Each structure stands twice: as structure tokens, then as C-alpha cells.
Amino acid sequence: MSLIVKICGLSSRETLDDAIDAGADMVGLVFFGRSPRFVRMEDAAALADHARGRAEIVALTVDLDDSEISAIVERVRPDWLQLHGAEPVGRVAAIRKRFPQKVMKALGIRSPDDLAAVDDYASVADCILLDAKPPAGSDRPGGNGASFDWTMLEGFRPRVDWMLSGGLDPDNVGEALRISHAPGVDVSSGVESAPGRKDADRIRAFIAAARNADSVSAATRKAS
Numbered sequence: 536m537s538l539i540v541k542i543c544g545l546s547s548r549e550t551l552d553d554a555i556d557a558g559a560d561m562v563g564l565v566f567f568g569r570s571p572r573f574v575r576m577e578d579a580a581a582l583a584d585h586a587r588g589r590a591e592i593v594a595l596t597v598d599l600d601d602s603e604i605s606a607i608v609e610r611v612r613p614d615w616l617q618l619h620g621a622e623p624v625g626r627v628a629a630i631r632k633r634f635p636q637k638v639m640k641a642l643g644i645r646s647p648d649d650l651a652a653v654d655d656y657a658s659v660a661d662c663i664l665l666d667a668k669p670p671a672g673s674d675r676p677g678g679n680g681a682s683f684d685w686t687m688l689e690g691f692r693p694r695v696d697w698m699l700s701g702g703l704d705p706d707n708v709g710e711a712l713r714i715s716h717a718p719g720v721d722v723s724s725g726v727e728s729a730p731g732r733k734d735a736d737r738i739r740a741f742i743a744a745a746r747n748a749d750s751v752s753a754a755t756r757k758a759s
């Protein structure tokens with residue numbers, strides 16, 4: 536199976552097209568008000584319609600309640616709900632049961648002990664997204680351009696689909712894949728020229744570097 540690449544935090548038709556034309560499998564829309572990538576519901580609905588059928592649409596949410604998620608589901612009709620808050624296992628299970636979307640649960644990682652949570656969520660999420668824990672002083676749980684030590688992922692083979700994120704960029708995604716053999720990668724800050732401003736050249740460079748590294752990594756995954 537080939538590498539899944541998600542470009543997150545897109546907020547214009549132009550950058551959506553840049554990501555999709557460059558080969559993104561998933562595009563993310565951010566519904567977190569304190570993010571520089573925040574998109575209002577009406578804009579998100581139009582962006583999703585623009586992308587529909589060309590890439591999977593991911594709605595990034597942080598600790599929203601059912602009525603807020605319902606509004607996104609009805610207006611935006613995403614393929615995925617990305618849960619990037621402190622949603623406990625039971626809450627993730629309830630969201631997955633209530634809504635038809637696939638569920639991606641983000642988990643903050645700083646030390647190898649944090650990986651234990653992956654097993655806890657494996658049966659209630661369709662995909663686990665490993666992200667760095669936010670640096671001190673950050674007011675958002677992701678999108679901080681912060682990475683964690685990927686060497687703790689050597690030999691990591693969870694029983695659930697997963698993706699790597701956190702501080703990835705065109706220069707380091709190859710190394711991240713060589714170390715982690717992640718089946719998917721997700722990026723936001725690393726393909727921007729300023730917070731919230733996506734850069735077409737960096738998007739293309741990121742996806743090219745990731746696909747290039749994955750051709751090597753896929754062979755290793757097959758052999759292991």
C-alpha cells in the first residue's frame with residue numbers, strides 16, 4: 536500500500552488545488568478557533584465541495600460536542616473527523632458510532648510511554664495520528680511545528696492504521712519515514728511561508744520528498 540499524504544490547514548481554493556494537484560490523498564480543514572488555519576463553516580463547505588472526489592476531506596476538531604460535530608457533518612460532509620483534543624476512548628467510540636465519517640484520533644507523543652495510548656484507542660478509531668505534545672506556552676494542541684523523537688517508532692507496529700505528524704517539512708520528512716516507516720504523514724506548519732499561509736512550492740516539495748522516501752520504506756515494511 537502506498538504512502539498516505541495529508542496536507543492540513545488549507546483555507547483557500549488555490550492552496551487546495553496546489554495540494555491535490557501535487558498528489559495529496561487527504562486535505563484538512565481546521566475547525567479550531569485559535570488556529571491561524573481556522574475556516575468558517577460556510578467557507579469550509581465551499582472548500583469541501585471544491586475538493587470532493589479528488590482527495591479525502593478531513594475535518595479537524597478539538598473537543599467538540601455532538602451538536603457542533605453534527606453541524607460540520609451536515610454542512611461540510613467530510614470523509615473523516617480528526618479528533619485532536621483530549622477526547623477519551625469512550626468519547627471517540629461514541630463519535631464513531633454516531634457519525635458515518637471515519638475517525639482519526641490524534642495522540643500527543645513526547646516519550647515512549649505515550650505510545651501505550653495507541654492500544655487503548657486502536658479499537659475505537661479508524662486511524663491514529665501521532666503528533667508531538669504541544670510545546671510549553673502553546674495555546675493549541677497541534678499545528679505547532681513541533682516534532683518528537685522518531686527513533687521511538689523503530690519497530691512500532693500497532694494493530695491500527697496510523698500516520699505521523701508534528702514538525703514535518705520537506706527537508707525532514709524523508710528521514711522521518713526512513714526511521715519510522717510510517718504508512719502516512721500529515722503536515723501543516725512545514726508547508727507554510729508564515730502561520731496559516733500555505734506555500735505551493737513547499738507543498739510540492741513535501742509530497743515529492745515523502746513519496747521518494749516511501750519507495751524505500753515500503754520495501755522495508757514488506758520485508759518486516
Ligand SMILES: O=C(O)c1ccccc1N[C@@H]1O[C@H](COP(=O)(O)O)[C@@H](O)[C@H]1O
Pocket residue numbers: 543544563565567570571572595597619664666675676677678679680681700701702703721722723724725
Ligand atoms: O493546524 C492547527 O492549527 C491545529 C490546531 C489544533 C489542533 C491541530 C492542529 N494541526 C494539526 O497538528 C498536526 C501537526 O501540525 P504541524 O505540521 O506540526 O504544524 C497536524 O496533524 C495538523 O493537522
